[in-house]
Amino acid sequence: LPGPVESAAYFVVCEALANVARHSGATRARVSGGHRNGRLFLQVRDDGRGGADASAGSGLTGLADRVSVLDGRLALSSPPGGPTLLLVEVPCESVPAGTADHCG
Numbered sequence: 001l002p003g004p005v006e007s008a009a010y011f012v013v014c015e016a017l018a019n020v021a022r023h024s025g026a027t028r029a030r031v032s033g034g035h036r037n038g039r040l041f042l043q044v045r046d047d048g049r050g051g052a053d054a055s056a057g058s059g060l061t062g063l064a065d066r067v068s069v070l071d072g073r074l075a076l077s078s079p080p081g082g083p084t085l086l087l088v089e090v091p092c093e094s095v096p097a098g099t100a101d102h103c104g
Helices: 003-024 059-068
Strands: 029-036 039-046 073-077 084-091
Touching (some): 003 059, 003 084, 059 073, 059 084
Antiparallel strands (some): 039 084, 073 084
16 A cells, blocks of 8 residues: 555554553454455454544544545444444555555
8 A cells, every 4th residue: 555545544543542442441452454446444443431532632533634634534433332433444546566656
């Protein structure tokens, strides 16, 4: 994947897992992702207490900003009582190693 997308994906997953560890009370978290139809998809799910709010000025706002710069989308589902599910989708073509980056 292009460097900016790889960097954003890494940061999103790291920050999401840090949030799980700090705030959720979860005993498990799962990260999954893939690339299909010109889009990178990421999911971070935990079994914690829920109640995460992206509009509360938290680190989630920063993640949403980072993803939106790449014309991507971030969605959060975190009802009280849990679980929390963070979904990220970024338009991006995979590129062969050593070629120019292409995202759209």
